Amino acid sequence: FGQRRTTSSPLSRVRALGADMNxxxxxxxxxxxxxxxxxxxxxxxVQKCLHVFGPLTPILQWYTILFLxxxxxxxRTFSDIVRFEFMKYNFLQDVGVIQxxxxxxxxxxxxxxxxxxxxxxxxxxFSLAAPVAxxxxxxxxxxxxxxxVRRASRATVERWEATPAELRKTAKPxxxxxxxxxxxxxxxxxxxxxxxxxxxxAEIRIWAVMTGSAFLPFLxxxxxxxxxxxxxxxxELSAYTGDVxxxxxxVYMTIFCFGRLCTSYLRxxxxxxxxxxxxxxxxxxxxxxxxxxxxxxxxxxxxxxGDNDKYAxxxxxxxxxxxxxxxxxxxxxxxxxxYNIIVICGMSDIKKHLxxxxxxxxxxxxxxxxxxxxxxxxxxxxxxxxxxxxAEKLPPQYRDMVHSWNFSKYRAMLxxxxxxxxxxxxxxxxxxxAWRPSNSWxxxxxxxxxxxxxxxxxxxxxxxxxx
Numbered sequence: 001f002g003q004r005r006t007t008s009s010p011l012s013r014v015r016a017l018g019a020d021m022n023x024x025x026x027x028x029x030x031x032x033x034x035x036x037x038x039x040x041x042x043x044x045x046v047q048k049c050l051h052v053f054g055p056l057t058p059i060l061q062w063y064t065i066l067f068l069x070x071x072x073x074x075x076r077t078f079s080d081i082v083r084f085e086f087m088k089y090n091f092l093q094d095v096g097v098i099q100x101x102x103x104x105x106x107x108x109x110x111x112x113x114x115x116x117x118x119x120x121x122x123x124x125x126f127s128l129a130a131p132v133a134x135x136x137x138x139x140x141x142x143x144x145x146x147x148x149v150r151r152a153s154r155a156t157v158e159r160w161e162a163t164p165a166e167l168r169k170t171a172k173p174x175x176x177x178x179x180x181x182x183x184x185x186x187x188x189x190x191x192x193x194x195x196x197x198x199x200x201x202a203e204i205r206i207w208a209v210m211t212g213s214a215f216l217p218f219l220x221x222x223x224x225x226x227x228x229x230x231x232x233x234x235x236e237l238s239a240y241t242g243d244v245x246x247x248x249x250x251v252y253m254t255i256f257c258f259g260r261l262c263t264s265y266l267r268x269x270x271x272x273x274x275x276x277x278x279x280x281x282x283x284x285x286x287x288x289x290x291x292x293x294x295x296x297x298x299x300x301x302x303x304x305x306g307d308n309d310k311y312a313x314x315x316x317x318x319x320x321x322x323x324x325x326x327x328x329x330x331x332x333x334x335x336x337x338x339y340n341i342i343v344i345c346g347m348s349d350i351k352k353h354l355x356x357x358x359x360x361x362x363x364x365x366x367x368x369x370x371x372x373x374x375x376x377x378x379x380x381x382x383x384x385x386x387x388x389x390x391a392e393k394l395p396p397q398y399r400d401m402v403h404s405w406n407f408s409k410y411r412a413m414l415x416x417x418x419x420x421x422x423x424x425x426x427x428x429x430x431x432x433x434a435w436r437p438s439n440s441w442x443x444x445x446x447x448x449x450x451x452x453x454x455x456x457x458x459x460x461x462x463x464x465x466x467x
Contacts (some may be wrong), residue, residue, distance in 0.1 A: 009278030018203065023073070023201055024242040030069045031194065031250055038062035038183065047177040048170065058149070058176045063186050067145060070193055074138050077200045081131050085207060092124050095218070097212025106215055108226035116383075116408035116440070118211045123411055123418075127203060130418035134196040137425035141193045144432050145186060152182045181353065184261045185435055187254045188364055192424040192431075194250040195367060198243045201421035205240035206414045211234050234316050238302055240413060241319055245299040247420070248371050252292035255337065259285045265349045288333045288368075295330060298323045327376075334372040338365050358436045363427040370423055378412035 006459050018237050040046055041062055048112045051057050058064055089095050104114050119127070153175040160173035178186065208214035214232050218224050259282045299319065305315035341364070344350060345357035354360060383405055 011452055024198075024239070024246050027070070027073065027194070027197065027246055028249055028296070031066070031253065034062050034066040035253055037065065040258075041177070042183075044170070044174070044177075047174045051172070051174055051176065061176050061178075062143065063149065063178070063183075063190075066190060067142060067193075070197055071138065071142065074135065074193065074197045074200070077197060077204070078131055078135050078323045081200065084200075084213075085128065085204075089211070089213070091128055092119060092207065092211055095211040095213050095216075096392040097215055098210070101127060104212075105219055106212060106226065106229050107224060109229065115406070117212075117410055119210050119414070120406075120411070123414060127207070127414050127418040130421035131200050133425045134200050134421035137421070137428045138193050138196050140425075140428045140432055141189060144428070144435070145190050148182065148185060148189065148435070149176075149178070152178055165280055179305050180261055180264060184254075184257050188361070189428075189431055189435060191254050191364065192368065192428045193260070193421055195247045195371075195424045199417050199424070202243040202420075203414065205236050205243060206410065206417060207237045210410050210414065213434060231312070235312060237413075238316055238319050240417075241323075242299045242302055244371075244375070244417070247367075248292055249296040251364075251368055252289045252296065255285055255341075256289045258287075258341070258361075258364075261349075262344050262350055265353055282338035282340060282344070284333070285344075288330075288337035291326065291330045291333050295323060295326065331372060331376075333367060338368060340446065341365060360431075363431045363434070367423070367427060370420070374419065375412070377414045378416055379409060382407050382409050382412050400412065421437070 041050065050060050053060065085092055098109075098114060098117055100114070100118065156177070157173045158174045160168065160170075214236050215229055218228055218232075262282070302315045302319050302323070305311040305318070341361055342358060345354075345361055350357050379385065382388065388402070388405065391405075392399075394402060
């Protein structure tokens with residue numbers, strides 16, 4: 001997952017870019033395999049085997065594997081940014097490839113394109129501060145997760161000790177086995193750290209284009225051409241899109257687990273109501289998840305295809321011609337999903353288990369909307385957009401203000417990635433306050449009462465019946 005490598009070999013440059021693009025694939029596989037392991041470790045028999053390992057047991061749990069894997073990627077990405085953007089390139093001031101229209105080492109690049117690529121001073125400072133906010137957010141997530149797991153493990157031991165010996169289901173407490181509610185809470189808490197990781201990687205991609213550092217290995221070679229620059233720029237922008245879209249994949253999984261958890265809370269309701277909620281009441285959630293996974297798989301395919309020079313152009317066509325076409329439908333599905341969550345969280349059975357669920361899921365809903373709509377809004381404010389063209393029709397006294405607007409599509413992409421880091425920091429702080437560790441998670445009083453009553457009935461029943 002290395003950052004840009006200033007090597008004199010163009011082939012090495014392409015391989016380095018391919019390794020960066022594979023970060024999307026690795027993150028996707030890490031998340032999917034970890035959640036599959038989460039399903040496997042939900043079985044008591046598997047947890048009994050894991051608890052045999054003693055001190056190693058918590059390390060083998062799905063939540064530890066997820067946070068160690070994503071945490072390593074976040075640390076590695078932030079280290080790359082510090083080594084290159086902060087130190088080697090002197091906070092993006094000493095790249096030297098694209099400085100202004102008079103100092104550009106890419107042959108044939110027009111002044112209009114150079115003007116769109118330049119990183120303005122305020123945006124440079126803002127974007128460089130974003131990874132710092134991201135790493136702070138990641139540390140808050142790590143501390144929050146640790147506190148939740150520690151409280152849940154203590155509560156498990158306390159409940160096991162308080163249970164009469166004849167009612168205990170295991171010989172010893174499975175203290176590191178999380179219940180459904182705690183597992184879902186951990187997914188909600190973990191979601192921003194995936195956003196932080198991919199937002200920082202997206203910043204690296206768009207910095208490489210706007211500063212021209214992606215073209216450094218080709219300077220002074222036979223490949224120092226405008227055509228080569230357009231190819232490299234297309235690959236970097238495709239990698240940027242893959243990074244941004246990867247943020248959504250973890251959201252889809254979290255939303256799906258939330259839907260499943262909500263249906264499990266109605267296990268005491270009539271079967272007809274359970275079926276209605278499961279297949280009709282959550283249609284907005286399922287529609288969002290289905291279209292989201294379709295987009296996610298498509299972007300993974302783009303990332304894999306872009307890793308091979310032979311299919312690089314196919315990857316760009318797939319990104320521009322296919323994936324963008326389902327954008328309007330997915331936007332509608334996003335709004336419907338948010339509305340669906342608001343309605344579901346207002347149900348009394350959900351509130352009984354999660355408290356003020358609507359407040360607690362504000363962070364999830366916010367990131368769902370931001371991931372889908374923010375970039376569209378920023379691109380709508382760029383120079384040359386439909387809104388800009390309409391603004392040009394304003395009275396003459398306002399035209400100078402309109403014509404001085406220089407917000408390009410590249411600046412919009414950098415702004416989106418930088419904003420994600422700050423927004424994730426806000427969300428993790430909010431969730432740290434909203435999702436306070438609770439001993440009541442996973443504790444079903446009705447289920448325990450039924451278990452005790454069943455045992456009492458069995459003990460009171462006479463061994464021999466007399467006619």
